[in-house]
Amino acid sequence: ILGIQVLPPVNFTLTVSALAEVLLQWKPNPDQEKNDIVSLHLILINCLFFKYDTKKTWSTRRAVLHNGFSARIRTLLHYNNSEIKSNWVTAKLKAPPGAVETSVTNLSCVIYTAINNTASLHCTWLAGKAAPEDTKYFLFYRYNSYTEECQEYSKDKWGRNIGCRFSNTYINRGEIDQVVIIHINGSSKDTAIKPFEELFNKNAIEKVNPPRKVTVSLKQNNLLVKWEMPVSSFLEECFEYELNIYNWKMGYKQILETTLHSFSLTIDDTCRYSIQIRANRQSWCDEGFWSDWTEPLFIGKNQNVFVV
Incomplete structure (x- = not known):
């Protein structure tokens, strides 16, 4: 549309705000002309689009981060039943450091609920193929705003943690369609251990x-x-x-x-x-x-x- 210039947002940043959670922030372009046209910001994350009006300049998204994360954003202007788009702006988070095939594999978790409404969480995994014998794995789970580290591990023949049990958790049996986030990192004297994350639907892993x-x-x-x-x-x-x-x-x-x-x-x-x-x-x-x-x-x- 002649006479209307659409500029992309500025200061688009990504920040890890919690386990498997990214904070996206941006600002409207200060050079964008102010007028009565409805303006939106459109974010593309993993092939999914999310729209925000210009009054909201942030969003949080759950995502697996052990392979990095990227998102794109652009401005949309709606005028006379037409949509005008700016160029995309991209931001990326690098994958955390770690040697190949040192992260855990075959992660499996089960939630057990008791009559008194308490829930326990049991997870098992295998050590990575390239994980040294001295590797120590550490598991954290996150549910809503609660994050907790495992205190009760089971071990393989080399003494590496390959299982975890939380006898009591903050997981609420009465909540439907919530997400349980599992994060497992590790350490070794000679090798950087790559972390691993997975998001589970609470109902899908409940026994x-x-x-x-x-x-x-x-x-x-x-x-x-x-x-x-x-x-x-x-x-x-x-x-x-x-x-x-x-x-x-x-x-x-x-x-x-x-x-x-x-x-x-x-x-x-x-x-x-x-x-x-x-x-x-x-x-x-x-x-x-x-x-x-x-x-x-x-x-x-x-x-x-x-x-x-």
Whole structure:
């Protein structure tokens, strides 16, 4: 559009403000003409766009930083249903120092929640292929504004930390779709150890509690199993269940699936059966890890027991 010049923002900087968090700051170009045209700043991060009006000149973003980080920003002007764009301005954070293949690999974490609403966190990993035997790894987790270092490690045969347990955490079972940030750095006498970060959806790494109050009854040859949903902040409709029904006379196991809180099955009442149930959230409701099986309940006649 003739007569309108669009200038990029200035003083665009990136700063690490917390574990796996970047503070982006900028200022409108002081040479941009002041007028009544609506002005926006458009940030591009990892192929995602975020728009801000000119009154807001900062943003924080969670991101894995062990490989560095970059972002671009430009000014947009909207005028008469048209959009005018400035050039991009780019800022970068360098990757932290560290030798190749010294960072941890195969990081896996599980959250266990208790009836009293407390949550524990267990993580395991493997030492990097090039990590010296004297490498010491240190794990930190961050949840919302809380950051804590591990105090309870498990070790490999060289004495390197390869696992961590937090018996109590600040992780809130009642919060949905929150992120758990894991940061593991390290040290060695001769080699710089590269740090590693990963962002986990809290629900995706939570191990679901087992179903409660499981009962079994048998009328003639009709087996009826009933139970209640696990201790959870999720709705009953979220859960699915697996039943493990084992025929001890025939040595035969059935795994049956349901989303209900009861299950009926016609069985041979001359046989003895054990019944166990486990639970998980359905995929549409942030599927986590399957719960442990409940303790077996037995029903039927205790005769001709099949021995494996």
